[in-house]
Amino acid sequence: MIFLLQGCALLVAARLLGALxxxxxxxxxxxxxxxxxxxxxxxxxxxxxEFFAWLFPRDPAQFHLLDVVAxxxxxxxxxxxxxxxxxxxxxxxxxxxVAVSVAGMLVPLGLGVATGFLMPAWLRPDSxxxxxxxxxxxxxxxxxxxxVIAKTLMDLGLLGHRVGQLIIASGVxxxxxxxLLLMVVTALATSGLSGGGWAVSLAALPVLACxxxxxxxxxxxxxxxxxxxxxxxIVAMTLVxxxxxxxxxxxxxxxxxxxxxAIGSVRAHVGxxxxxxxxxxxxxxxxxxxxTVGLRMDLTALAEPAILAxxxxxxxxxxxxxxxxxxxxxxxxxxxxxxxLAVGAGINARGVVEVIIxTVGLRLGIxxxxxxxxxxxxxxxxxxxxxxxxxxxxRRMPAGEMAVSRRRDLVVD
Numbered sequence: 001m002i003f004l005l006q007g008c009a010l011l012v013a014a015r016l017l018g019a020l021x022x023x024x025x026x027x028x029x030x031x032x033x034x035x036x037x038x039x040x041x042x043x044x045x046x047x048x049x050e051f052f053a054w055l056f057p058r059d060p061a062q063f064h065l066l067d068v069v070a071x072x073x074x075x076x077x078x079x080x081x082x083x084x085x086x087x088x089x090x091x092x093x094x095x096x097x098v099a100v101s102v103a104g105m106l107v108p109l110g111l112g113v114a115t116g117f118l119m120p121a122w123l124r125p126d127s128x129x130x131x132x133x134x135x136x137x138x139x140x141x142x143x144x145x146x147x148v149i150a151k152t153l154m155d156l157g158l159l160g161h162r163v164g165q166l167i168i169a170s171g172v173x174x175x176x177x178x179x180l181l182l183m184v185v186t187a188l189a190t191s192g193l194s195g196g197g198w199a200v201s202l203a204a205l206p207v208l209a210c211x212x213x214x215x216x217x218x219x220x221x222x223x224x225x226x227x228x229x230x231x232x233x234i235v236a237m238t239l240v241x242x243x244x245x246x247x248x249x250x251x252x253x254x255x256x257x258x259x260x261x262a263i264g265s266v267r268a269h270v271g272x273x274x275x276x277x278x279x280x281x282x283x284x285x286x287x288x289x290x291x292t293v294g295l296r297m298d299l300t301a302l303a304e305p306a307i308l309a310x311x312x313x314x315x316x317x318x319x320x321x322x323x324x325x326x327x328x329x330x331x332x333x334x335x336x337x338x339x340x341l342a343v344g345a346g347i348n349a350r351g352v353v354e355v356i357i358x359t360v361g362l363r364l365g366i367x368x369x370x371x372x373x374x375x376x377x378x379x380x381x382x383x384x385x386x387x388x389x390x391x392x393x394x395r396r397m398p399a400g401e402m403a404v405s406r407r408r409d410l411v412v413d
Contacts, residue, residue, distance in 0.1 A: 002054075002055070002057065002062060003062070003065040003066060005055060006055060006056065006065075006066050007066065007069065007288065009039060009055065010035060010036065010039060010066075010287075010288055010291040010292065010295070011284065011287060011288055011291070013035035013038065013039055013291065014031070014032040014035040014036075014287035014288065014290065014291040015283075015287055016031075016035075017031030017032065017034050017035045017038075018031040018032045018035075018287060019031070021034075022155070026387065026388065028155050028287075029148065029151050029152055029155055029290055029383070029387065030384055030387060032286075032287045032290035032291055032294075033290050033291070033293060033294040033380060033383060033384060034294060035287075035290075035291040035294060036290070036291040036292060036293060036294020036295035036296070036297070037294040037295075037297055037299065037380075038294075039055075039056075039291070039294075039295060040056075040294060040295040040296070040297055040298065041297075041298040041300070042297060042298055042299040042300060045298070046300065056295070066288075066292060067292065069285065069288055070285075070288055070289040070292040070293075071252075071289075072285060073281060073284075073285025073286050073288055073289040074147050074253060074256075074289055075238050075239070075242050075252060075253065075256040076235065076238055076256070076277060076281045076285060077147050077150055077151060077281055077285070077286050077289070078146055078147055078150065078253045078256040078257050078260065079234070079237075079238040079241075079256045079257070079259050079260035079263065080150070080260060080274070080277065080278055080281060081146065081150040081159070081168060081257065081260060082256070082257040082258065082259065082260020082261040082263070082264060083234075083260040083261070083263045083264040083267060083274060084159055084160065084260075084264065095333045096166060096329070096330065096333035096334075096335060097166060097169045097170055097173070098173075099328075099329035099330070099332045099333040100166070100170045100325070100326055100329035100330060100333070100343055100347070101169075101170045101173035101174055101177075101329070102329065103324075103325040103326070103328040103329035103332070104144075104170060104174055104322060104325035104326050104329055104343075104344075104347050105142050105173075105174045105177050105178070105325065106142075106325065107321045107322075107324050107325035107328065108138075108141040108142045108317070108318055108320075108321025108322050108324075108325060109138045109139070109141065109142035109181075109321075110138070110321075111138075111141060111317050111318075111320070111321040112134075112137045112138035112139070112140060112141030112142060112317060112318065112321065113134045113135060113137065113138035114134075115134075115137060115141070115313065115314070115317045116130075116133055116134030116135070116136070116137035116138060117130065117134045119133070119134075119137070119310075123310065123368070123370060123371055124366075124367070124368065124371065125365050125366070125367070125368045127365050128189075128365060128366050128367075129188075129189070131188075132185060132188050132189050132366055133366055133367075135181075135184075135185045135188070136185050136189075136361055136366045136367070137314075138181075139178055139181045139182050139185055139357065140314075140318070140354060140357060140358070140361075140375055140378070141314070141317055141318040141321055141322075142174070142177075142178055142181070142321075143174065143175060143178030143179075143182075143350065143353055143354065143357065144170075144171045144174045144175055144178070144322075144347045144348070144349060144350065144353070145171075145175075145349050145350050145353035145354065145379070145383070146168075146171050146172060146175050146253060146257070146353070147253070147289070147353070148290075148349040148350070148353075148383050148386070149167060149168060149171045149346055149347070149349050149386075150168065151286055151290070152346070152349060152383075152386055152387050152390065153167065153168065153346070153390075154282065155387065156387065156390060156391060156394070158390070158394060161394075163339055163342050163343065163394060163397065164346075166339075166343060167342070167343055167346035167347060170326075170343065170346075170347055171346065171347055172257065174347060175253075175254075175353065176254065178353075178357075179254070182357060182360065185366075186360065186364065189364045189365070189366055216262045216265045218237075218262070219233070219237065219262045219263055219265060219266045220265070220266050222237075230269075230270040230272065230273025230274075230276075231273045231276050231277055233263075233270070233273070234263055234270065234273055234274065234277050235277065237259045237262065237263060238256050238259045238260070240255075240259065241255035241256055241257075241258050241259030241262075242255040242256045242259070243255065245258075293355060293379075293380070293383075294380065296355060296376060297376055297377070297380055298373065299377070301370075301373045301377075302377070307370060307373060307374060310370075310371075310374050311373075311374045311377050311378065314374055314375070314378050315377075315378050315381055315382070318348075318350075318378060318382065319348055319382060319385075322344055322347055322348045323341075323344040323345075323348065325344075325347075326340055326341075326343045326344030326347060327340050327344060329343075330343060336397075338393050338394075338396045338397045339393075339397055341389070341392075341393040342390055342393035342394050342397065344389075345385075345386050345389035345390040345393060346386060346390055348382050348385070348386050348389075349382055349383045349386040350378065350379040350382045350383060353379075354375060354376070354378065354379030354382075355375075355376055355379055357375075358372050358375040358376055358379070359372075361375075
């Protein structure tokens with residue numbers, strides 16, 4: 001009963017606030033994240049603590065029920081993103097993709113590591129090694145959040161445009177690099193590099209590439225064999241891809257992305273099924289997911305000046321690093337200032353990826369409760385700031401740079 005009431009409250013609040021956000025020209029994701037904040041410890045937890053404790057009990061098993069539904073939304077959202085990537089656009093702009101990805105990862109990574117070394121000792125647990133703490137903060141500032149980027153671009157109707165495709169491709173490469181670096185830092189925090197666990201995960205990447213090669217003909221065979229089961233095939237392939245990645249020690253969203261790329265190869269035959277899945281994801285699962293992210297936040301922690309100052313410093317370093325990386329990479333590949341600003345805003349969104357990484361750091365003893373709060377606040381702030389900056393930049397870009405992909409059906413209103 002509690003799970004059903006949680007889902008109802010979060011979904012209704014997310015949809016209402018999402019519609020309100022769109023009515024004033026703000027992407028729906030902003031309202032969906034705000035719904036979680038209002039129903040979370042920040043507002044409801046302070047206004048009606050007894051009711052909040054009843055509706056959202058601290059029992060981890062209870063929260064996992066809600067989290068499972070939210071994670072399903074993440075996987076399908078990422079799969080839809082993969083299905084809507086236009087390989088032709090990416091090949092034509094591979095120089096820009098590589099330049100933005102490399103600079104957009106290395107610059108914030110370096111700034112984050114330097115900030116980690118400069119942080120006072122009281123911000124890290126006594127058991128945490130200073131080097132591991134600094135590297136971990138570098139990963140935190142370097143990663144992006146593909147699900148948040150995808151949802152933002154869908155809300156703004158930019159996923160099928162050239163700049164949207166460039167942002168997604170850059171975000172994918174930076175996410176891959178970020179998760180690989182996280183595996184290395186995790187190995188250092190547990191068994192050290194000699195443990196070899198990180199090497200096993202790295203070796204899984206070629207295997208996943210083979211999965212993509214197998215997935216394309218499998219998708220074609222499935223469509224020919226059961227053309228009326230398109231929705232089932234899309235969901236099943238997404239789950240299998242995610243499970244395969246997870247079994248290899250990688251983040252499940254990578255497997256979902258590869259499944260989406262395989263589905264995209266038969267898009268002409270499953271266009272109606274994709275539209276059904278997209279409607280369900282954008283109307284139910286994605287709002288639930290983003291509301292759940294907001295539910296994890298407690299903004300009352302900002303009342304402590306020390307935490308507020310550290311949060312501001314981490315936010316400044318992370319945002320500046322991403323924009324600087326996009327600016328440098330864009331300059332090297334011939335992009336104008338508005339396109340560089342748009343790409344910088346897009347890859348700045350951290351969202352739930354940052355929350356997952358922060359949870360890993362807390363579990364391994366790299367972070368304490370204070371730094372965990374700082375990183376979660378950083379994730380939400382960048383996710384909220386990305387849409388208005390992206391909208392501002394794209395409205396000032398020349399028409400040629402906003403050209404729609406050859407697959408015009410990709411544009412989502």
